[in-house]
Amino acid sequence: xxxxxxxxxxxxxxxxxxxxxxxxxxxxxxxxxxxxxxxxxxxxxxxxxxxxxxxxxxxxxxxxxxxxxxxxxxxxxxxxxxxxxxxxxxxxxxxxxxxxxxxxxxxxxxxxxxxxxxxxxxxxxxxxxxxxxxxxxxxxxxxxxxxxxxxxxxxxxxxxxxxxxxxxxxxxxxxxxxxxxxxxxxxxxxxxxxxxxxxxxxxxxxxxxxxxxxxxxxxxxxxxxxxxxxxxxxxxxxxxxxxxxxxxxxxxxxxxxxxxxxxxxxxx
Amino acid sequence: xxxxxxxxxxxxxxxxxxxxxxxxxxxxxxxxxxxxxxxxxxxxxxxxxxxxxxxxxxxxxxxxxxxxxxxxxxxxxxxxxxxxxxxxxxxxxxxxxxxxxxxxxxxxxxxxxxxxxxxxxxxxxxxxxxxxxxxxxxxx
Numbered sequence: 001x002x003x004x005x006x007x008x009x010x011x012x013x014x015x016x017x018x019x020x021x022x023x024x025x026x027x028x029x030x031x032x033x034x035x036x037x038x039x040x041x042x043x044x045x046x047x048x049x050x051x052x053x054x055x056x057x058x059x060x061x062x063x064x065x066x067x068x069x070x071x072x073x074x075x076x077x078x079x080x081x082x083x084x085x086x087x088x089x090x091x092x093x094x095x096x097x098x099x100x101x102x103x104x105x106x107x108x109x110x111x112x113x114x115x116x117x118x119x120x121x122x123x124x125x126x127x128x129x130x131x132x133x134x135x136x137x138x139x140x141x142x143x144x145x146x147x148x149x150x151x152x153x154x155x156x157x158x159x160x161x162x163x164x165x166x167x168x169x170x171x172x173x174x175x176x177x178x179x180x181x182x183x184x185x186x187x188x189x190x191x192x193x194x195x196x197x198x199x200x201x202x203x204x205x206x207x208x209x210x211x212x213x214x215x216x217x218x219x220x221x222x223x224x225x226x227x228x229x230x231x232x233x234x235x236x237x238x239x240x241x242x243x244x245x246x247x248x249x250x251x252x253x254x255x256x257x258x259x260x261x262x263x264x265x266x267x268x
Numbered sequence: 269x270x271x272x273x274x275x276x277x278x279x280x281x282x283x284x285x286x287x288x289x290x291x292x293x294x295x296x297x298x299x300x301x302x303x304x305x306x307x308x309x310x311x312x313x314x315x316x317x318x319x320x321x322x323x324x325x326x327x328x329x330x331x332x333x334x335x336x337x338x339x340x341x342x343x344x345x346x347x348x349x350x351x352x353x354x355x356x357x358x359x360x361x362x363x364x365x366x367x368x369x370x371x372x373x374x375x376x377x378x379x380x381x382x383x384x385x386x387x388x389x390x391x392x393x394x395x396x397x398x399x400x401x402x403x404x405x406x407x408x
Contacts, residue, residue: 157289
């Protein structure tokens with residue numbers, strides 16, 4: 001039986017969606033306990049409670065950020081599997097795991113087919129890291145296209161770039177046609193992407209490859225690395241699903257952990 | 269040839285036109301350079317130097333296509349192609365050389381057809397690039 005961690009609902013629409021999901025899970029007869037994040041208990045704390053109760057399958061229900069938070073705890077125990085029910089229409093798990101909506105997320109749970117993914121580490125915290133963005137113009141009030149001069153240190157080589165957005169990801173996705181450019185979650189590498197400079201309203205990797213001109217395409221950069229140190233001339237927020245999780249200077253690296261995820265397809 | 273780079277395959281390293289890279293870039297996969305690189309480039313796959321790109325350092329690869337400018341030596345296991353806008357200021361070792369009309373090379377050329385690819389692969393790739401592509405145009 002599974003333990004479910006729901007994201008904190010911020011409006012009635014999400015509350016109703018949670019009710020639908022819970023009803024579906026009850027029909028599937030796989031729900032043992034479901035908890036909901038709230039101002040007092042974070043998704044991480046609730047996940048730890050599930051582990052303390054000896055559940056071996058923890059299911060995260062919510063957006064990328066909630067899923068990342070639950071994954072960060074689950075990955076620290078190699079015997080535990082993570083289920084994912086994405087509720088965000090822009091979830092990057094659609095292409096990565098073939099889970100196109102919450103209904104599919106529910107349906108694949110009983111079979112418990114597992115794939116393995118790398119985890120990334122940022123300042124001692126673990127991330128499943130579908131992607132995070134470094135946005136000089138991001139504040140809790142909004143986003144502007146303000147630029148910063150970044151120094152990206154890959155060890156053997158260094159990159160200098162002035163840009164309004166950097167992306168660090170565990171899996172690249174081209175959403176223009178739904179094609180996955182890179183879907184290898186367990187290659188031991190994280191990817192640093194410098195989006196095309198003329199991309200407007202950058203608010204996620206899903207925007208990277210849309211409406212590109214030839215000039216845009218030539219300014220796209222992609223690097224693959226086990227570890228990278230990123231600094232800038234100003235302190236730049238590192239943002240995951242509109243939440244600041246750290247600031248530059250910071251180091252990203254592949255963690256000495258792996259995450260078992262319930263997916264449509266099983267890997268060896 | 270070069271299909272991997274131009275076809276934007278999964279693990280390609282791409283250096284954008286606004287990027288300045290300093291140091292030695294080593295990769296297992298294809299490398300596309302549209303910006304500026306000060307250092308050596310090494311891969312077991314292909315390298316494409318895009319139009320307007322500048323590499324100040326040597327290149328060691330399986331195939332290389334130069335549409336921009338390379339100031340350094342190129343050691344390519346199979347094919348080296350220099351496009352009409354391509355400039356190579358350095359020595360070349362390659363098995364096959366294609367220079368399109370307008371393309372230019374200033375340096376010595378060694379068509380390395382006697383030494384087979386297998387012979388080459390037995391060498392330690394780790395250190396080769398540092399030694400073999402070290403001399404630059406300025407040093408000659």
